[in-house]
Amino acid sequence: MRVAAVAASLWLTMVAARPHDNGFEPAKLAYYPAPENNGLGVGVLVVPGGGYSHVSLDREGRNSTTYLNAKGYDAWVLNYSVAETAPTPLYPVPLEEALGAIRYIRGQNKAKVEKLGIWGYSAGGHLAAITVTNPDADLDFGILTYPVISMDAAITHEGSRVNLLGDNPPRGLVERMSAENRVTSHTPPIFVYHSANDATVPVENTLRFVNALTVKSRPYQALILPDGAHGIALALDDPQRNWSSELDRFLTYSI
Numbered sequence: 001m002r003v004a005a006v007a008a009s010l011w012l013t014m015v016a017a018r019p020h021d022n023g024f025e026p027a028k029l030a031y032y033p034a035p036e037n038n039g040l041g042v043g044v045l046v047v048p049g050g051g052y053s054h055v056s057l058d059r060e061g062r063n064s065t066t067y068l069n070a071k072g073y074d075a076w077v078l079n080y081s082v083a084e085t086a087p088t089p090l091y092p093v094p095l096e097e098a099l100g101a102i103r104y105i106r107g108q109n110k111a112k113v114e115k116l117g118i119w120g121y122s123a124g125g126h127l128a129a130i131t132v133t134n135p136d137a138d139l140d141f142g143i144l145t146y147p148v149i150s151m152d153a154a155i156t157h158e159g160s161r162v163n164l165l166g167d168n169p170p171r172g173l174v175e176r177m178s179a180e181n182r183v184t185s186h187t188p189p190i191f192v193y194h195s196a197n198d199a200t201v202p203v204e205n206t207l208r209f210v211n212a213l214t215v216k217s218r219p220y221q222a223l224i225l226p227d228g229a230h231g232i233a234l235a236l237d238d239p240q241r242n243w244s245s246e247l248d249r250f251l252t253y254s255i
C-alpha cells in the first residue's frame with residue numbers, strides 16, 4: 001500500500017511541473033528514486049510496451065522500478081506518446097520524447113547518476129533499441145525484453161509498425177527505424193531476453209539485433225528461453241521463466 005501511494009504522488013507532482021526548456025514535458029516521466037543512495041550511481045529509464053497503442057505502466061513499468069530500486073538504482077518510467085493518446089503515425093514523437101527524457105534526467109541528476117541505461121519492453125523495446133543505438137543519447141547500457149527490433153514487414157509486430165510509421169512507410173524510413181541497421185562501434189553493452197516461441201513478436205527480432213551486435217563486435221548478453229508468452233514481464237513468480245538472475249549477472253559484470 002505504501003509503495004502504491006508514494007508512486008501515485010510522484011506522478012501527480014510531475015504532472016504539476018512546468019515544461020522544460022528543451023520541449024520535453026517532465027509530466028511524461030515518473031521518478032522512482034532508490035530508497036537509499038548506495039553510491040552505485042546507476043539510473044535506468046524504463047520504457048514499457050503496448051504496441052505503440054498504449055503504455056503498460058504497471059506490469060512492465062512499475063514492476064521494473066521495484067526490481068531496480070531493490071538493487072539501489074534510480075528508475076524513471078516514460079509515459080511516451082502512443083496511438084491512444086496522440087495522432088498517428090507517431091514518428092518521430094516517441095523518439096524525441098525518449099531523447100528528451102534522457103537529457104532531462106541527466107540535467108536534473110548530474111551529481112547522482114554516473115551510468116544511465118534504458119530498459120524497454122516489446123514496442124518500448126523498439127523505442128529503447130532505437131535510442132540506445134543513437135550516439136546522441138550516449139547511454140551506458142540497454143536492456144531489451146522481448147523487443148520489437150525490426151520494422152521489416154517480414155518479422156515486425158505489424159500493429160507497432162502501423163502506429164509508429166503508418167500503413168505505407170517509405171522504404172528508407174523503415175530501414176532507419178529498424179534497430180538492426182543502427183548498431184555502430186559506439187553501441188553500449190546490451191542485455192536481451194526473448195522466448196523462442198513468442199507468438200506476438202517473433203524471436204527473429206532479437207536474433208537480427210544480436211547478429212548486428214556480433215558483426216560490430218559489441219558486448220552483449222542474450223537469453224532465449226524455449227517457452228514463454230509475450231508480455232510475461234519479469235516473470236518473478238514463475239520458476240520456469242524467471243530470467244532475473246541473468247539480468248543480475250549482466251548488471252553486475254557488464255555495465
Ligand SMILES: *[C@@H]1O[C@H](CO)[C@@H](O)[C@H](O)[C@H]1NC(C)=O
Pocket residue numbers: 058059060062063233234235236237
Ligand atoms: C508484477 O509482477 C508480478 C509477478 O510477476 C505480478 O504478479 C504482478 O501482477 C505484477 N505487477 C503489476 C503491477 O502488474
Ligand SMILES: *[C@@H]1O[C@H](CO)[C@@H](O)[C@H](O)[C@H]1NC(C)=O
Pocket residue numbers: 011027057079085
Ligand atoms: C500518460 O499520458 C497520457 C497522455 O498524455 C495521459 O492521459 C495519462 O494520464 C498519463 N498517465 C500517467 C500515469 O501520468
Ligand SMILES: *[C@@H]1O[C@H](CO)[C@@H](O)[C@H](O)[C@H]1NC(C)=O
Pocket residue numbers: 236237238239242244245246248
Ligand atoms: C526468481 O529469481 C530471483 C533471483 O534473481 C530469486 O530471488 C527468486 O526466488 C526467483 N523466483 C522463482 C519463483 O524462482
